[in-house]
Amino acid sequence: MAKKRKKRKEIKRKLLHKYRLVILNENTFEEKISFKLSRLNVFITGSLFIVCLIAFTTLLIAFTPLREYIPGYSSTKLKKQATELTYKTDSLVTVLNYTNKYLDNIRMVLNGDVTNNKINRDSLFEQFKIDPSTIDLTPIKEDSVLRAQVALEDKYNLFERSTKNINQILFSPINGTITQEYDPNKKHYAIDIVAPSGTPVKAVADGTVIFSEWNTETGYVIILEHKDGLLSVYKHNGSLNKEQGEIVRAGEVIASVGNTGELTTGPHLHFELWSNANPANPKDYIDFK
Structure with missing residues (x-):
């Protein structure tokens, strides 16, 4: 027991034994700062510093954006x-x-390219067609009465019905002589209309200018986008009056007849119509007179 007590006293003495930490001037050996320390003080101070550092780091990570830079967080x-x-x-x-x-x-x-492998849209709906033989098509009484009533109203209708082709809904871009017709076999997907240089070229319908630039082969070109997937193309113009992104109205002047581009043969308008990326005969839409 005496040895244990002696050992404890020795440990306590070492822990509480005072040491002096002195900071001297190296040249003059003048004492600048001095501290009285013990091993116990150093241990407690170091432990508190470590605990505070851990707490500060934890708070910094938990409540600041720095946590996002920690891998795996x-x-x-x-x-x-x-x-x-x-x-x-x-x-x-x-x-x-x-x-x-x-x-x-x-x-x-612009290039006049047409894909030969066209998709037959009707074939997409073959599987949904209904066989008429499986349906009872006998008209009901109400249907017969309605048909008779409509027929009677049409018989005495005083208003003249329009017989004009509904496809001819566009305006003619210019008045002139057609020198070359629409001919898909010769890959001429347009009609050429001869007119004097400077003749105003008009928009065939309301639309938006989606292209208005110079092209080496076809000169000044302007393309309008209309509703229902219709595009109208005007090539070999002498000048352009509209820029890309502008809205135009039917009959509004968008360019003038010219003789620009390598493929031109004289002052004329090369006019194309494209429907859903397929060429269309302009005469099916416009009555050129």
């Missing part, structure tokens, strides 16, 4: 932002694909 806000960016990326990819297809159609219009 999961942030709800970052996950939400990543999800939103993923959706936006998918949307942008979809828009980009549609834009690329749209630009491909414009390229086809």
Whole structure:
């Protein structure tokens, strides 16, 4: 027991034994600062410093954005932002694909390219067709009465019905002489109309200018986009009055007849119509007189 007590006293003496820490001037050995320390004080002070440092680091990580720089740390806000960016990326990819297809159609219009392998849209609905033989087509009493009533009203209708072709809904771009007709066999997907240089070229319908630039082969070209997937193309112009993105009205002057481009043979308008990226005969839509 005496040895244990002696040992404890020795440990206590070492812990409480005072030491003096002195900071001297190296050149003059003048005493600048001095501290009286013990091993117990050093141990307690060091422990408190470590605890405070751990607490400060924990608070810094928990309540500041620095936690996001820790590898493997999961942030709800970052996950939400990543999800939103993923959706936006998918949307942008979809828009980009549609834009690329749209630009491909414009390229086809400018180059006069037509894909030979056309899809027969009617064949897409073959599986949904209904066999008429399986349906009872006998008219009911109400249907017969309605048919008789409509027939009677039409018989005494005093208003003259229009017999004009509904396809002829567009205005003629210029008045002139047609020198070359629409001929798909010769890959001439347009009609050429001869007119004096400077003759105003008018928009055939309301639309938006989607192209208005110079082309080496066809000179000054302007393309209008109309409703129902219809495009009107005007080539070999002498000048352009509208820029890309402008809205034009039917009959509004958009260019003037010219003789520009390598493929021109004189002052004329090379006029094309494209419906859903397929060439169309302008005479099916316009009455050129």
